[in-house]
Amino acid sequence: MQFDFHSTRSILVERGGARNLAKRIAERGGKSAFIVTDPGVLSAGLLEKALPQFKEISLPVQIFSDVQADPPVSVIDSAVKAAQDSKADYIIGFGGGSSMDVAKLVALLASGKEKLSEVYGVGMAKGPRLPLILVPTTAGTGSEVTTISIVTVSESEKKGVVSPQLLPDVALLDAELTLGLPAHVTAATGIDAMVHAIEAFTTKRLKNPVSDCLAKEALRLLASNLHQAVKAGGDIDARENMLLGACLAGMAFTNAPVAGVHALAYPIGARFHVPHGLSNSLMLGPVMRFNLEAAHSMYAELGQIIKPGLQGSTVEQATQLANYLGGLAGALGLPQRLVEVGITAEDVDQLATDAMLQTRLLQNSPREITLNDAAQLYREAL
Known part of the structure; x- marks a missing residue:
């Protein structure tokens, strides 16, 4: 080691x-x-x-x-x-x-x-x-x-x-x-922090026991406090747990780098000026489902932290988690589809081309993402 x-x-x-x-x-x-x-x-x-x-x-x-x-x-x-x-x-x-x-x-x-x-x-x-x-x-x-x-x-x-x-x-x-953060900002930034922890735990490169511990504790804090922080913004305990969870997720992913979700989110932010956390939330479900064949056991492990009690095989648990997280933005009142932030089918090819420039991130994906894969992921997110 x-x-x-x-x-x-x-x-x-x-x-x-x-x-x-x-x-x-x-x-x-x-x-x-x-x-x-x-x-x-x-x-x-x-x-x-x-x-x-x-x-x-x-x-x-x-x-x-x-x-x-x-x-x-x-x-x-x-x-x-x-x-x-x-x-x-x-x-x-x-x-x-x-x-x-x-x-x-x-x-x-x-x-x-x-x-x-x-x-x-x-x-x-x-x-x-x-x-x-x-x-x-x-x-x-x-x-x-x-x-x-x-x-x-x-x-x-x-x-x-x-x-x-x-x-x-x-x-x-x-x-x-x-304490003064609006609910939609709380939701988007909270999902962003969860993406950091999820991608750090499943990254292809530089994953290590310390980053794994930090990612899992981050997800425990974030998943158990996000809904409360969005619903009751004045709850100082929920706010503090979210702040610490985001910090631990940051410690995890600065050592075990993020991957495909971020690679596909960056062009959305750059071209359409969609906030980073929201861009990540829009691509999270599609990229997780794409990664299932390579990362289902790791997703299943995280699923027991984010949604305790998931049943079935590791693939089934991972699929349930991907679907839950893919719908989390909508459940918290955020846009859930790319069309809701002004992106159309005509934009897909350009976004996919842009995503391929993110080689620093794409190399960390547990499953290789090609140009055609990226285009299909954007179409799925439409």
Whole structure:
């Protein structure tokens, strides 16, 4: 047995912990801070929990709030320049996956020693980077504990920067920040986190005993709390369990990488601007059913965590799980078919072609996905 496991240096779970963010930076030697976030976080007032302490202890802070979903190269460039101009020595990603992904790249690139165009791929980013704290405000991406940052490089393609250098110094999980999440965001990000755990557990490459344990515990927390978090958004216990579950799923898939669901979801997000979690949920059922012949025993094992009591052979249990998860988005009030987000049969061939560009992800699929397979999977999801 041989594997290499990476994780964030410190994970802090603390209700109300965002209020002490400035002190934590100062305690670590920070003299000025640069916060990367998005307009939604600002309008929801979430940063208002953290900002007073910066004034109280006279720690200078500048806010970059122009992050958009599926951030393009232009947003990364603007954020890096703003951070360089601020001369901040501590970077904070405060928001969903896009804000945290941008913050990671700002911390890496602000020194000017590396360029974004040079660090795409696995292990290309060498560092060093500025000190970094990530504060998730959604329970989905797990970006606060992953070695990955995703950038939209064209209308049809996303690329990843993958390096241990992107792991932050601290991941701060404050469930109070997720209390205001709308039900549809809670549902989409929750399914996204479940996809991370499912694909980490069934990945063809780099699967290991540590990632397996994390994936299963993540699914236990997520599956048993998702409906409650969607239905009763003020339930702090459900919110905290979702946040921790998403974090554990992130730890799993940054070591045992995701595969076909993500490969087919990325073109949907890039071309049709469908949120990442929703894109994943739309492709989850079809890809799981496609993978049954190669992964049914693993799916059956996860089925006893997600839907305890499934009966029959491993193939039958895996099929039941795939059908249940394929219908989960609809059960939670989200679109369940591609046509509901504006995709038609005429788009299938282009989406399939785009998906074939995701070689970093496709190589992890337990069953090989060809161009024709991808087209058929999109048709099934229509």
